[in-house]
Amino acid sequence: MLSVNLGPIHGAIAFGMAILSVTSLAQCDGWQQHVDYSMDIELDVRTHRYTGSAQLTYTNNSPDTLKELFFHLYPNAFRPGSEMDVRSRTIEDPDSRIGDRIADLEPHQMGELIVKDMAQQGKEVPLEHMGTVLKVTLPRAILPNRSTTLAYSFVGQVPVQIRRSGRNNSEGIAYTMTQWYPKLAEYDERGWHAYPYVAREFHGVWGDLDVRITMDSAYTIASTGTLMDPHRIGHGYPLGRKRFERPAGDKLTWHFQAKNVHDFAWAADKEYVHSVRELEGGTELHFFHRPDPEIAEVWNELPGYMEKAMAYMNEHFGAYPWPRYSFVQGGDGGMEYPMLTMITGKRRLGSLVGVSVHEFVHSWFHGMMASNEGRYPWMDEGFTEYASKEVMAHLFPRSESSHLNAYSGYYALVESGKHEAPVIHADHFETNFAYGVTAYNFGELLLHQMGAVIGEKNLRSGFLRYYDACRFKHPDPVDMERVFEATSGLELDWYFDEWVNTTRTLDIGIQQVLEVDGELHITLERIGGMVMPVDLVLVGTDDGQQHFHVPLSLALGSKTPGTEEYPFAILPAWQWTDPTYTFVVPGTLKDLREVVLDPLRRTADVDRSNDRVSVPSGMGGLIRP
Template structure:
């Protein structure tokens, strides 16, 4: 009896220990920063107090901080990577000189190299030893941070704002003085997978959710745009008609910003910024911070589209969580941050500008609120964001020529790229793709296609339910692909692990076709063939002579069940198609004289790389 009791106690202990190990947790940080900017010399002095809460079950003996600006110098890992990639390098980081491609970072003048020089760092008042490893600072703790406990770091540093090469820096090509993104020593994320300490090579970021109190002292003539709440609009330039700017003896004013539960704090400063704002019903207050000119005339026109964007996103993907959002002219192209984005401001068309705004704004969902580690899973951020951008753009800027769905252009682009021989799996780490274009297609396009193909498999109504539940369960957390697939399987009742494996971990493609059609006196027998590497369920439709569309669904044996409905009309479910079976035949009760056309996927959602044999006109 005692032995039985001991075994039972041990089993219960093991169960609860395992449950504790597998329980989700996330870290929390609270920053208080005082920044003194020397705008003439593009430098600043920084002081920081950081309260860090260890909510993990692990004891932490070291901590890591990101020093992103250390990448913007000759000989950095970013410089080495660009030089090593040659013609495959990102065009924003490289340039062609004759027949040679060189890194733009190799030409940064010494006085314009980025730097974040740590003077000292302390933990609870005790000096700490640290070492700089490129864009990562490893800190040896004086006291281990035990599970469910907190510690306080203090530090001082000085920084040189780098030449504007990628996302941050001085004097960008549109004349913005300072783009201050990834600009401060930022503690790395720690989770079940350990510290997220990827070097900054030019692509993605990851961080714990944090609160910020940031005081920025800068020359009185500057206007600042930031992702946060300005606490003293009456003391600074640009935000209040009744402001009284009272500089100190150094001719500077102090900007007081706060933000809660965001991944980072970014800002930009320029003497020629205009600030405009407008509220959105059931949405955030939106700020436009830009240089007003003929070249930026579309910013004013964008306001009603921004309003509709947030309303559509709220209804489709979950409600935006924060009180404001700022579109700021600064940076190269576009890059998302907490409660704001830095974008280029000079656009040739309203649709071009708003498309960029839609994409960067949608990152508030699929990078900020649903904060996956995009260094590891860029397709879950960039791809889902691209899906949302196309979804919204299709509704706000309807195509002049009718399209069967919002994603036809992306599907066509993906199909064309598969024929280039350059495709790389989406599972690769963001900075580790060998080809910049291959990264774009793996992360943006295949990530978008992941949702398009999922909607084809489970039905669009189920996909809508999946996206909302994903938000409901994981907003303000750090989900992984396993969490997403778990929800997709719950909603659809299907096994979908195979789909994720094929689509994300491989470069295999979908390729189905009509192999044969046999017409009988009272029926027609159709034989389909799977010529590709990715097995899929198949939607097949016929068009009758009297213009009726009859739909059939052939479920895959891999899903273990079939979709119950789809927005493209009712359908009849046929027997399973085993994934090991190359050909599949079925008979329909229609004769040749009754048929006008037939084909695979009338909705044109299936990313079939050879769609030319998917349709047949009956003559």
């Protein structure tokens, strides 16, 4: 064994215990708006136009009197000259799925959504259409803690499929109906969030939807919510794996109800094969895909994997709260909606399982947490990436960490010079590249890296606490910080402040290793602007390992032994003001093989070259990397 013992350690007294004791918390205790919709829709499959008549009840739980409301009218993005069209053509690195395709749309190919008329308790409501946003001026303001009811009608046209929604997608699915209805914007302590749509993120108000969809009876509909009368539809159980032969031309009305959702999506195709897997506890997984023999085999294997994914998520991230979830062939890749995903289906097994896991895991971070995706896309996509990598590692065990590519994506962004602060609104990143890496890779590494700060076991229990405290409450970064502070007993302001609001980078290196009178004096230096606690390991010539943790003074404490899967000793805290940090442990260079910072690769240190020093045999005195 390397001759290093765990104490006494020179210098200040090591933090041995978490010093914060939090009894009551302000996490996720804000007010929430609420909206219930009842909609009757009829879709004409010859013209691809639809009409709707609707009634909504909006409850203002805010302390503010609301004189106007805003709705999203997403389909209007699919028109030449729209903000989405211009943004897609002028951004430095266009999304090839969109490019200039919107600019070339003919009138019969465009999207459209217009609210024809609206009444508030019998009084006509003035409407102002502003592209993808509708402004509604209320004849009667809604006082705090009061509700109002609006009755309205709308007409729409389903665009040819450009991005996410539309008709006739690349795999031939007739209708992918996402972001298709006038959708009330969310209002919170920062006011309205009615962002003009440029093909990025969504945000919505929780509530219940009761939706009746009438269309040609030859189509099978997959939808958010629960089908209320499956037997009348010919949609009875057990379905097995079959298509429903219904005469074309006749109209059929499908009735769905969804509770506690912030969006409602559906898809329709004449060819859908529909199957159901009922899980222990009664939750149903539904699968809809085309009867293509090429994909039948992998779709047949999907339910088994998704059953395991559900069990894993329920155990580690909190119980799935809705009665069903549908995997639907549609859209243009994979996209999450409450209780449903649209995924392209012509994939090999690994890809089909991978996209299905990712979209399904969104049920937690998009469906249940629903942080404002516009302002904090990384709280949805990034956390979904984190959890889905954990699920994939459970389904397909591998030896290496499943989170390494989050770090490589982040490093590539930093090196590119396109790095922007994650706090920037999703719509306003200057490149798709920076947005994508920030939303997905950064969010994933922010969570994974927090394991190094608070301990892996605290990270895991924090997820369940986050679920308990914040589901259905639109948590923001401060809510999340408070949850993990409560879980770990550590102060985490610095972690969220610096990583979310700045582009500072982390680079901590080993400056020198010195032997003095039978003791090792090890000096670390902070080169980058970011502060972090440090994990390090001393490896002896006999392969013995001693793990140490250097707390950061700003955390006002340290993760404690027992919060990691391995034993470690706690060193005195590194004052955040100090550019270097020296600690002393008993030991000799003769017995030391190497010193390694962050041995588990859980920090986004941008220069790994100074994170490891090896001691050449027979070396004495001073070692520098």
